[in-house]
Amino acid sequence: MNIAFIGFGKVSYTLSKIIQSSEIDLITSDENRSRNTIELINKADISVYDSFCEALAGADIVISAVSPSKAVEVAGKYGKYCSGIYLDLNNISPATTEKINNLLDNFVDGAIIGKIDSESPTLFLSGKNASELLFLNEFLNVKIISDKIGDASKLKLLRSTYTKSLSVLLIETYDLAKKLDLEDEFFDTLSITEGNDFKDKSLSRINNTLKYSKRKAEEMEEILNYFNDDDLDMIKAALDKLKQF
Incomplete structure (x- = not known):
C-alpha cells in the first residue's frame, strides 16, 4: 500500500513516524517545497518524488495536511491525480469540506482531535469511504462518526x-x-x-x-x-x- 502526503509540516511528519509498516510505503514530493519543508522531508523515512503528479498517481491513500486556506485549492489541483482515497486532515469548516467533496469522488473528511504528537492521537472520519481507513487503528485511535461528509469537521x-x-x-x-x-x-x-x-x-x-x-x-x-x-x-x-x- 502507498500513502502519499500533500504538505509536509508537523502533521505529515508526525504521521510518517506513527504509520510504520513493512506493508506501507510513505511517499511525497519536494516539488516547489520550501527549504524548511525539504529539510523535514529529509528527516523522515519516506520516498520522495520530483513531482506530485508522479507521487500521487500510484497512491492508495492521499493525505492533505496543508494550511486551511489552501485546502480547496490543493484538492482541485492535485485531487485529479488521486485514484484512491483522498483524506483531508486540515482544520477546515464543514462548508469547505463540501466544496472539496464536490471536486472529488473519493473524499473522506478527517479531523485530528487533540495534538497529533500526543501519546494516543485520535482521528475522526466521516464519509461513505471512511471504513476503508479503519486499518489506521493499528497506529492511532480511529473513530468513524458517520457516512456523511462534514460530520467529522x-x-x-x-x-x-x-x-x-x-x-x-x-x-x-x-x-x-x-x-x-x-x-x-x-x-x-x-x-x-x-x-x-x-x-x-x-x-x-x-x-x-x-x-x-x-x-x-x-x-x-x-x-x-x-x-x-x-x-x-x-x-x-x-x-x-x-x-x-
Missing part, C-alpha cells in the same frame, strides 16, 4: 470553538498574573479544581497558541464563516486577540 469545529477561545483567555489571565508577580500562585490556585497537571498543560497550550497563532487565526475565521448567522462575540474577540500575537 463539525465536531472538530465545535471543539476548536471552545479550546481556541479558552486558550486566548488563558493567555490574557496568565499575563495579568505575571504583572502581579503571582504566576506560580495563579497555577497553584487553579490546580486545586483543574487537576495537578493543569500548569504543564496550560503552559503547553499557551506556547502552542503563540507559536501557531497565524494558523489558529485562520481556523477561527473558518468558524466565523461557517456560523455566520450566529452571535459569536467571544469568538470574534478571541480572533482579534490572536491577530495581535
Whole structure:
C-alpha cells in the first residue's frame, strides 16, 4: 500500500513516524517545497518524488495536511491525480469540506482531535469511504462518526470553538498574573479544581497558541464563516486577540 502526503509540516511528519509498516510505503514530493519543508522531508523515512503528479498517481491513500486556506485549492489541483482515497486532515469548516467533496469522488473528511504528537492521537472520519481507513487503528485511535461528509469537521469545529477561545483567555489571565508577580500562585490556585497537571498543560497550550497563532487565526475565521448567522462575540474577540500575537 502507498500513502502519499500533500504538505509536509508537523502533521505529515508526525504521521510518517506513527504509520510504520513493512506493508506501507510513505511517499511525497519536494516539488516547489520550501527549504524548511525539504529539510523535514529529509528527516523522515519516506520516498520522495520530483513531482506530485508522479507521487500521487500510484497512491492508495492521499493525505492533505496543508494550511486551511489552501485546502480547496490543493484538492482541485492535485485531487485529479488521486485514484484512491483522498483524506483531508486540515482544520477546515464543514462548508469547505463540501466544496472539496464536490471536486472529488473519493473524499473522506478527517479531523485530528487533540495534538497529533500526543501519546494516543485520535482521528475522526466521516464519509461513505471512511471504513476503508479503519486499518489506521493499528497506529492511532480511529473513530468513524458517520457516512456523511462534514460530520467529522463539525465536531472538530465545535471543539476548536471552545479550546481556541479558552486558550486566548488563558493567555490574557496568565499575563495579568505575571504583572502581579503571582504566576506560580495563579497555577497553584487553579490546580486545586483543574487537576495537578493543569500548569504543564496550560503552559503547553499557551506556547502552542503563540507559536501557531497565524494558523489558529485562520481556523477561527473558518468558524466565523461557517456560523455566520450566529452571535459569536467571544469568538470574534478571541480572533482579534490572536491577530495581535
